[in-house]
Amino acid sequence: MQEFEFIRHIHRHCEELPANGFEGIGDDCAVLELGDEALVFTADALMEGVHFLRHTTSPRELGHKALAVNLSDVAAMGVRPVAVMLSISLPRDLDEGWAEAFIKGFTALAKQHQVALIGGDTTRSEQGIALSVTAIGRGPRTSLKRRREAHVGDTLLVTAPLGASAAGLRELLQGHLNHPLAAQHRTPQPEIEVGMWLGLRPEVHAMMDLSDGLASDICHIAEESHVGFDLDLATIPVAEGATREDAICGGEDYKLLLTANSDSAAQLCRDFEARFARPLYPIGHISSHEMRWHEKGVAVATPTPYFHHF
Amino acid sequence: MQEFEFIRHIHRHCEELPANGFEGIGDDCAVLELGDEALVFTADALMEGVHFLRHTTSPRELGHKALAVNLSDVAAMGVRPVAVMLSISLPRDLDEGWAEAFIKGFTALAKQHQVALIGGDTTRSEQGIALSVTAIGRGPRTSLKRRREAHVGDTLLVTAPLGASAAGLRELLQGHLNHPLAAQHRTPQPEIEVGMWLGLRPEVHAMMDLSDGLASDICHIAEESHVGFDLDLATIPVAEGATREDAICGGEDYKLLLTANSDSAAQLCRDFEARFARPLYPIGHISSHEMRWHEKGVAVATPTPYFHHF
Numbered sequence: 123m124q125e126f127e128f129i130r131h132i133h134r135h136c137e138e139l140p141a142n143g144f145e146g147i148g149d150d151c152a153v154l155e156l157g158d159e160a161l162v163f164t165a166d167a168l169m170e171g172v173h174f175l176r177h178t179t180s181p182r183e184l185g186h187k188a189l190a191v192n193l194s195d196v197a198a199m200g201v202r203p204v205a206v207m208l209s210i211s212l213p214r215d216l217d218e219g220w221a222e223a224f225i226k227g228f229t230a231l232a233k234q235h236q237v238a239l240i241g242g243d244t245t246r247s248e249q250g251i252a253l254s255v256t257a258i259g260r261g262p263r264t265s266l267k268r269r270r271e272a273h274v275g276d277t278l279l280v281t282a283p284l285g286a287s288a289a290g291l292r293e294l295l296q297g298h299l300n301h302p303l304a305a306q307h308r309t310p311q312p313e314i315e316v317g318m319w320l321g322l323r324p325e326v327h328a329m330m331d332l333s334d335g336l337a338s339d340i341c342h343i344a345e346e347s348h349v350g351f352d353l354d355l356a357t358i359p360v361a362e363g364a365t366r367e368d369a370i371c372g373g374e375d376y377k378l379l380l381t382a383n384s385d386s387a388a389q390l391c392r393d394f395e396a397r398f399a400r401p402l403y404p405i406g407h408i409s410s411h412e413m414r415w416h417e418k419g420v421a422v423a424t425p426t427p428y429f430h431h432f
Numbered sequence: 433m434q435e436f437e438f439i440r441h442i443h444r445h446c447e448e449l450p451a452n453g454f455e456g457i458g459d460d461c462a463v464l465e466l467g468d469e470a471l472v473f474t475a476d477a478l479m480e481g482v483h484f485l486r487h488t489t490s491p492r493e494l495g496h497k498a499l500a501v502n503l504s505d506v507a508a509m510g511v512r513p514v515a516v517m518l519s520i521s522l523p524r525d526l527d528e529g530w531a532e533a534f535i536k537g538f539t540a541l542a543k544q545h546q547v548a549l550i551g552g553d554t555t556r557s558e559q560g561i562a563l564s565v566t567a568i569g570r571g572p573r574t575s576l577k578r579r580r581e582a583h584v585g586d587t588l589l590v591t592a593p594l595g596a597s598a599a600g601l602r603e604l605l606q607g608h609l610n611h612p613l614a615a616q617h618r619t620p621q622p623e624i625e626v627g628m629w630l631g632l633r634p635e636v637h638a639m640m641d642l643s644d645g646l647a648s649d650i651c652h653i654a655e656e657s658h659v660g661f662d663l664d665l666a667t668i669p670v671a672e673g674a675t676r677e678d679a680i681c682g683g684e685d686y687k688l689l690l691t692a693n694s695d696s697a698a699q700l701c702r703d704f705e706a707r708f709a710r711p712l713y714p715i716g717h718i719s720s721h722e723m724r725w726h727e728k729g730v731a732v733a734t735p736t737p738y739f740h741h742f
Contacts, residue, residue, distance in 0.1 A: 128522070128531045128554050135539040142548040150519070151660070152550035158467060165551060165566055167519040171558030204452040205461070209564045221438045229445035238452040240462035241475060243564075244438050254519045254553075254564030260452075311707055322556040427576030432649040 139385035148346060149257065149269050149332055150198040160266050162259040164195040170250040178294050183308040184253075185227025191333065192257035193235060194376040195310035198331035199268075201261025201316065201319025205238040209254040211247035221388045235314050264323030265330035265378070272347035276408040278329055279391075281316050282400070284336060285364030288372020288428060303363050312377040317378060319397060325386035335373040338427040343381065345412055353406035355417045355425075371428045381408055437564040458656060460508040460640055461569065470576050472569040474505040480560040488604050489528045493618040494563075495537025501643065502567035503545060504622035504686040508641035509578075510631020511571025513624065516549040519564040521557035543622050575631030577639035577690070582657035586637055586691035586718040590709070591626050594646060594652075595674030598682020598738060600633050613673050620686040627688060629707060635696035648737040653691065654723055663716035665727045665735075681738045691718055 133147070145153040151162035168188050170176060177188070189206060196203040198357070208228065212221060232239060237257075290307030298304060320326045328343050336358065344351055360369040382390050387404060394402040415422050444456070455678050457464040461472035478498050480486060489497070489647060493602075499516060506513040518538065522531060531577060599615030608614060623641070630636045638653050646668065654661055670679040692700050704712040 127528060128520075128535075131532045131535045132518075132549070132554070132671050135535050136549045139539060139542050139548055140546050142546070143546050144515050144550045146515075146550035154515075157471070158468070161471070163515075163517065163550065163566075163568070165517040165519050165553055165564070167521050167522045167553045167562070167564060168564065169555055169557050171519070172556050204509065205462070205464075205471065205473075207452050207455075207475040207602070208442075208474050210438075210478050211479045213481070217654060218437060218677050219464035222441045224522050225438075225445050226440045229449060236452070238449055238454050238456060239442070239446045240454045240473065241474055243477045243487050244442070245477050245479055247479050247562075248558075249559040249564060250557075252477070252479065252557075252562040252564075254477060254562075256473075256517060256566045258473070302713070388582065 140358070150195040153266060155263050155359050159172060159199050160201065160263045162196055162199045162201055163256065164192055165254060165256040168253040170252070176251070178299060179308055181223035182227035185224040186231050188253050188255050190310050190312045190376065191233045192255045193237065193314055194310070194331045194333070196257050196259035197312050197314045197317030198329055198378055199259060199261040200265040200317055200329060202318055203235060203237050203257050204260045205240045205258045206232065207240060207256040208242040210242070211245045211252040213247045213249060213251065216251070221277060254407065261318070261321060263406045265318070267321055267326060269328055269330050269343050269346040270410045271370070272328035272343050272349050272381040273383070274349055274408055275384050276383045277387035277404050278334070278351060278353065278406040278408065279380050279382060279387070280332070280359065280377055280403050281313055281380070281406055282377040283359035283370030284332065284359040284375050284377060286361035287370050287374040288368035289361070289364035310374060312376050313400055315376050316398060320378065320380060323390060325383040327381045329378055329380040329385065332375045332377050332379050333373060334342045335371050336369070336379065336429045337371050337425040338373070343373055343379065343414065347408070350409040350412040350414065351406055352409050352414045352416065355415060355422065357403070357405045359403045370425045373428065436594045441519050448635070450629060460505040463509070463576060465573050466572055470511065470573045472506055472509045472511055473566065474502055475566040476502050476505070478563040480562070482515045486561070486692040487649045488609060488644065489618055491533035492537035496541050498563050498565050499538050499541045500620050500622045500686065503541070503547065503624055504620070504641045504643070507624045507627030508623050508639055508688055509569060510575040510627055510639060511569040512628055512730055513545060513567050514570045515549050515550045515568045516542065517550060517566040517613055517690045518552040521555045521562040523557045523559060523561065526561070531672045548563060558593030571628070572632060575628070577631055577636060579640050579653050579656040580719045582638035582653050582691040583658050583693070584659055584718055584720045585694050586659060587694045587697035587714050588663065588716040589685055589690050589697070590642070590646070590669065590693060590713050590715055590720060591623055592687040593669035593671040593679070594642065594685050594687060595682050596671035597684040598619060598678035599671070599674035616682065620684060622686050623688050626708060630688065630690060633700060635646035635693040637691045639688055639690040642685045642687050644690050645681050645690065646679070647681050647735040649689060651723065653689065657718070660719040660722040661716055662719050662722065662724045662726065665725060665732065667713070669713045677735070683738065
C-alpha cells in the first residue's frame with residue numbers, strides 16, 4: 123500500500139470529525155487561535171532504515187535532526203517553537219551510550235532555541251529505532267503564515283541557497299561520511315529566527331519549509347492558494363558544492379519558501395539582509411493559474427523531484 | 433539498556449531547558465495555563481511485538497486502543513480531549529484493508545468523543561508497525577486535577593471495578609481470542625465523561641488513570657504529593673471474571689484513581705451514582721508517610737505489579 127492511499131483513507135474518515143476550533147491537515151502545522159494568540163502543532167516520525175541508517179548517522183546527529191525537522195515546521199508558520207514531546211522506541215541491542223548521545227544532540231538544539239521538553243514516551247522496540255516528535259509553537263495570531271495565502275502578483279522568495287542536503291546525501295551514499303556537505307544533510311539548521319522575523323512582516327503572505335524539495339513543495343503553495351507561478355531556474359540560489367538539480371529537486375534543506383507583496387519585496391530583501399547579514403532570494407512570481415518553469419525566458423519541463431529517502 | 437535509565441538521561445538533560453510556561457514531565461499530561469483556560473498534552477507510542485501482536489489484535493481494535501490510551505490520559509487531568517495527531521509507520525507487506533480498518537477504529541472512537549484529528553505523519557517502516565499518538569485537552573483551569581494534589585486525610589477512590597484487562601490478556605495469551613474479557617483488554621473505554629465531571633468537583637484533589645495497575649500507579653500519587661496511604665485489599669472492586677490479584681496488580685484498565693476531601697466523599701459518591709448510574713468506590717485513605725496495604729485490618733506485603741506488556 124502506498125502512503126498516499128493511506129492518507130486518502132484518513133482524509134475521508136476525518137471529514138466526519140469536528141474541528142473543535144483547530145485548523146487541521148493542509149499546512150506545516152495545525153493551528154489553534156486563542157484570542158490574540160495562536161498555538162501551532164506538528165508531529166513527525168523518523169524510522170530506522172527509512173529516514174536514517176544507524177551506520178551513517180551518529181546518535182547525536184540523529185537527536186539534532188529529529189528535533190530540527192519539527193522546529194522547521196513551526197518556523198514555517200511564522201511563530202516561535204516553545205515545547206516538544208519525544209516518543210522513542212529502542213531495540214534491546216542498543217548500548218546506553220547511543221541513547222545518551224541521542225539525547226545530548228536533541229537537547230543541545232532545544233537549548234539553542236530555548237525549547238522546553240514537556241513529555242513523550244520511551245518504549246522498547248522489537249526491531250529498529252522508531253522516533254516521533256511533536257512540536258508546539260506560540261506567537262501573535264497576526265504572525266501566522268499559511269500556505270493558502272499566496273496572492274497573484276506576489277514575489278516568490280527563498281531564505282537561503284538550496285541543494286546542500288541532497289548533495290550531502292549523495293556523498294553519504296558514496297561512503298564519504300565526513301564530507302562537510304554530508305554534515306549539512308545530517309544536521310540541518312532550521313530557520314527559526316528567520317521564520318519569526320518574517321512572521322512579523324505583513325507583506326509576507328504564504329510561507330512553508332522546504333522539506334521535500336522546491337519542485338515538489340512549491341506545488342503545495344500553488345494548490346492551497348489556488349494560484350500558479352512563473353519560476354526561472356537560473357535565479358534559484360545553489361548552495362556551494364551542490365548542483366542546480368540538487369537545489370531544485372533535492373529535499374531536506376529546511377530553508378523557507380515564501381511569497382510577499384511584490385511592491386514591498388525589494389524593501390523586505392534589504393531589511394532581511396540588514397538583520398541577518400545574508401540575502402533573501404527572489405526566484406519568481408505567483409500567477410493566476412499555470413505552474414510554469416523557465417530558463418532565461420524559455421519554457422522548460424517541470425523538474426522531477428528526487429526520491430530523497432533511503 | 434533499561435527504559436528507566438534512558439528516562440534518567442532525559443531528565444538530567446531536560447533540567448537545562450526552559451519551561452516556557454509549561455508544566456512538563458510528572459503527570460498524565462503536560463499543562464499550559466492560558467488565562468482562565470488550560471491546555472494539556474500527552475503522547476504515547478505503541479510498537480508491534482511490544483505493545484500488541486498483529487495476530488491477536490484486529491486493526492480496528494488497535495485503532496481504537498491507540499486513541500483510547502491517550503484520551504484516558506487527558507480524562508485523568510479533568511478536562512475534555514479536543515484534538516489528536518497520529519503518526520503511523522507501516523511495513524510494505526501490510527495490505528490496504530489493514531490500514532483502512534485501523535483508521536475506522538481510530539476515527540470511530542474519535543467521533544464518539546467528538547475529538548478532531550488535526551495532523552500527524554504517515555511513513556514506511558522497515559519492520560513492524562509503529563504508532564505514536566499525541567492528544568490535546570482543553571478545559572477551565574480550575575478543573576485541572578494533578579497527581580501532586582493529594583492531601584493527608586483524603587479518601588482514595590476508583591471509578592470502576594478493576595482487573596478486566598489483565599484477565600482478558602490472560603485469555604488472549606491462552607488463545608481465547610473471542611473471550612469477552614479479551615475484548616475488554618483490546619478495546620478499553622476511557623473515562624472521558626467521568627473525568628470531566630470529576631474535574632468540575634472541587635472536593636476532588638488528585639487524579640490519574642490506571643494504566644500500569646493500581647499497585648504501581650498509586651505510588652505516583654503518593655510520591656508526587658509527598659504522602660502515604662492506607663489501602664484495604666478487601667475494598668478494591670474486582671471486575672467480573674477477574675481475580676483480586678488482577679484488580680490490584682494488572683495494568684491497562686484505564687479507569688480513574690482519585691483522592692477527595694473525606695468530608696465530601698460520601699456526597700461525591702451519591703452524586704456520581706446519580707449522574708452515571710454506577711458506583712464510585714472508596715478504597716482507602718491518604719496518610720502522612722507510609723504506603724500501607726491491609727487486608728481486613730491486618731497489614732500485608734506490598735503487592736507486586738504484573739509485567740503487563742507482551
